[in-house]
Amino acid sequence: xxxxxxxxxxxxxxxxxxxxxxxxxxxxxxxxxxxxxxxxxxxxxxxxxxxxxxxxxxxxxxxxxxxxxxxxxxxxxxxxxxxxxxxxxxxxxxxxxxxxxxxxxxxxxxxxxxxxxxxxxxxxxxxxxxxxxxxxxxxxxxxxxxxxxxxxxxxxxxxxxxxxxxxxxxxxxxxxxxxxxxxxxxxxxxxxxxxxxxxxxxxxxxxxxxxxxxxxxxxxxxxxxxxxxxxxxxxxxxxxxxxxxxxxxxxxxxxxxxxxxxxxxxxxxxxxxxxxxxxxxxxxxxxxxxxxxxxxxxxxxxxxxxxxxxxxxxxxxxxxxxxxxxxxxxxxxxxxxxxxxxxxxxxxxxxxxxxxxxxxxxxxxxxxxxxxxxxxxxxxxxxxxxxxxxxxxx
Amino acid sequence: xxxxxxxxxxxxxxxxxxxxxxxxxxxxxxxxxxxxxxxxxxxxxxxxxxxxxxxxxxxxxxxxxxxxxxxxxxxxxxxxxxxxxxxxxxxxxxxxxxxxxxxxxxxxxxxxxxxxxxxxxxxxxxxxxxxxxxxxxxxxxxxxxxxxxxxxxxxxxxxxxxxxxxxxxxxxxxxxxxxxxxxxxxxxxxxxxxxxxxxxxxxxxxxxxxxxxxxxxxxxxxxxxxxxxxx
Numbered sequence: 001x002x003x004x005x006x007x008x009x010x011x012x013x014x015x016x017x018x019x020x021x022x023x024x025x026x027x028x029x030x031x032x033x034x035x036x037x038x039x040x041x042x043x044x045x046x047x048x049x050x051x052x053x054x055x056x057x058x059x060x061x062x063x064x065x066x067x068x069x070x071x072x073x074x075x076x077x078x079x080x081x082x083x084x085x086x087x088x089x090x091x092x093x094x095x096x097x098x099x100x101x102x103x104x105x106x107x108x109x110x111x112x113x114x115x116x117x118x119x120x121x122x123x124x125x126x127x128x129x130x131x132x133x134x135x136x137x138x139x140x141x142x143x144x145x146x147x148x149x150x151x152x153x154x155x156x157x158x159x160x161x162x163x164x165x166x167x168x169x170x171x172x173x174x175x176x177x178x179x180x181x182x183x184x185x186x187x188x189x190x191x192x193x194x195x196x197x198x199x200x201x202x203x204x205x206x207x208x209x210x211x212x213x214x215x216x217x218x219x220x221x222x223x224x225x226x227x228x229x230x231x232x233x234x235x236x237x238x239x240x241x242x243x244x245x246x247x248x249x250x251x252x253x254x255x256x257x258x259x260x261x262x263x264x265x266x267x268x269x270x271x272x273x274x275x276x277x278x279x280x281x282x283x284x285x286x287x288x289x290x291x292x293x294x295x296x297x298x299x300x301x302x303x304x305x306x307x308x309x310x311x312x313x314x315x316x317x318x319x320x321x322x323x324x325x326x327x328x329x330x331x332x333x334x335x336x337x338x339x340x341x342x343x344x345x346x347x348x349x350x351x352x353x354x355x356x357x358x359x360x361x362x363x364x365x366x367x368x369x370x371x372x373x374x375x376x377x378x379x380x381x382x383x384x385x386x387x388x389x390x391x392x393x394x
Numbered sequence: 395x396x397x398x399x400x401x402x403x404x405x406x407x408x409x410x411x412x413x414x415x416x417x418x419x420x421x422x423x424x425x426x427x428x429x430x431x432x433x434x435x436x437x438x439x440x441x442x443x444x445x446x447x448x449x450x451x452x453x454x455x456x457x458x459x460x461x462x463x464x465x466x467x468x469x470x471x472x473x474x475x476x477x478x479x480x481x482x483x484x485x486x487x488x489x490x491x492x493x494x495x496x497x498x499x500x501x502x503x504x505x506x507x508x509x510x511x512x513x514x515x516x517x518x519x520x521x522x523x524x525x526x527x528x529x530x531x532x533x534x535x536x537x538x539x540x541x542x543x544x545x546x547x548x549x550x551x552x553x554x555x556x557x558x559x560x561x562x563x564x565x566x567x568x569x570x571x572x573x574x575x576x577x578x579x580x581x582x583x584x585x586x587x588x589x590x591x592x593x594x595x596x597x598x599x600x601x602x603x604x605x606x607x608x609x610x611x612x613x614x615x616x617x618x619x620x621x622x623x624x625x
Contacts, residue, residue, distance in 0.1 A: 002507075009495035294491040297452055298550070299480035299508040302472070387453045390487065391443070 007311035029324025045347030055217035107174035124203025141166030141183030148201035293389025313374025321366030396427035418444035433604035484551035541572025
């Protein structure tokens with residue numbers, strides 16, 4: 001028989017109360033782990049998305065920077081257009097390694113998303129687009145047969161969802177056009193997977209936007225020239241330049257409110273759990289006043305009593321921590337789903353990325369939390385005077 | 395010559411309440427020798443339990459001298475009192491006060507655990523057999539009758555091989571038959587093993603077992619008598 005056994009047996013005495021307290025701790029830990037996981041997953045996903053953009057800078061029509069950021073990553077949003085002339089001027093700059101013009105348009109499809117209606121994204125591109133993204137490989141088929149033809153290349157997911165293969169014809173509902181699928185890209189893990197690509201000139205024609213672009217992607221020969229390059233473009237009227245670092249910052253700003261919210265929820269959950277543990281143990285100490293007095297009469301020192309009570313708290317937190325860690329791992333899909341619904345922009349890939357270190361850190365913090373939560377009740381118990389404690393119930 | 399295990403001089407214990415002071419025991423002069431069986435009797439509120447608690451090193455006394463096993467403990471630090479309780483003293487209470495989550499055997503082992511003394515189940519069972527509960531080793535207190543609980547409590551008190559056993563109204567919650575078993579056990583422990591017993595009781599039959607009866611009234615010793623039955 002050890003302190004551990006005494007403490008454990010006592011927790012089993014009030015099973016419901018102990019379970020509820022352990023449950024409270026578990027929820028707090030699960031929230032904490034999920035929050036860590038979300039933070040890591042989101043940043044990783046975002047970095048991955050940005051890496052896979054292939055370009056350092058995106059030149060867009062002047063407008064809201066949030067729109068631009070969304071456009072850069074998602075290819076959608078409320079769109080503004082710039083003149084194709086700007087592209088022709090910039091292209092000659094010797095600092096540019098690769099450059100690609102693009103025209104994005106979205107078409108509302110009433111039949112989309114299982115009849116609920118959805119936007120399909122079309123992006124007009126030129127061959128330079130895949131030069132900027134060397135990982136974009138064809139799963140089947142190939143490039144368009146000309147520069148202005150009614151043809152499309154589908155992103156992996158877009159083809160998957162619509163069950164298309166190369167050679168099929170697709171109907172663009174909003175503008176009554178039929179396009180022939182010439183190729184399907186392999187999965188890239190980015191937003192490109194959901195896009196339908198058409199030749200730039202075709203896009204300008206069918207969406208009735210002659211000589212217009214929504215963006216120009218630019219990769220520089222030397223990333224260190226980016227500041228000077230941006231500065232030069234700053235003087236060109238009607239456009240703005242968005243760099244990778246800015247996009248990353250902007251997106252992280254967008255989610256920072258969600259993160260702050262989640263952090264405060266986690267903090268509150270932990271706070272409530274700590275109070276819950278303290279309350280439970282304190283209650284159990286008061287209920288056992290006479291028992292504690294008897295233990296002292298039997299030779300237990302204050303330290304012995306402190307250890308027994310402290311061990312009970314730690315046990316609650318160890319069980320709660322373990323359950324919470326398990327809950328977070330098992331529930332990560334659900335959390336992922338909820339967060340995706342709530343966020344304005346979510347990068348591709350897993351959003352909640354639970355690293356083993358998060359589990360370890362959360363578990364250890366829970367035990368530390370137990371030490372803190374248990375100190376007051378343990379102190380109260382250890383300072384009880386044997387006579388008063390034993391005679392308290394008489 | 396008998397060894398003196400407890401000696402008090404003008405032992406006084408005052409409880410300080412918000413409104414008043416209560417002198418629970420006053421000017422107690424007492425000498426208890428090894429092997430004595432002493433009953434403390436008196437009406438309720440006469441200070442029996444306070445005197446027992448004080449002699450048993452459960453708390454500091456207000457004034458006077460208290461020597462237990464030759465050591466002055468009247469103003470001793472809690473740490474000293476703990477080690478006195480571990481080494482020499484055991485308690486049995488009126489309402490048994492077993493730890494409800496522990497089995498009979500575990501309850502018996504508890505004081506050994508706190509005293510950092512070695513224990514093993516065989517010895518524990520022996521002690522339980524001594525109080526006639528060899529068949530109740532793994533029972534929880536709630537599975538035992540009142541008399542059995544008190545006998546587990548006595549086994550618990552015997553586990554550390556104490557020099558003095560204090561019992562506060564040990565038969566106060568028991569029927570006649572169970573009380574008789576406790577009496578027999580006490581008599582045996584005192585006669586055969588030479589254990590020093592200090593017992594508070596309202597029960598004249600238990601008092602009659604003792605070698606010496608001390609009557610308390612309002613915290614003072616009003617009379618002492620040697621029991622005729624004891625001889």
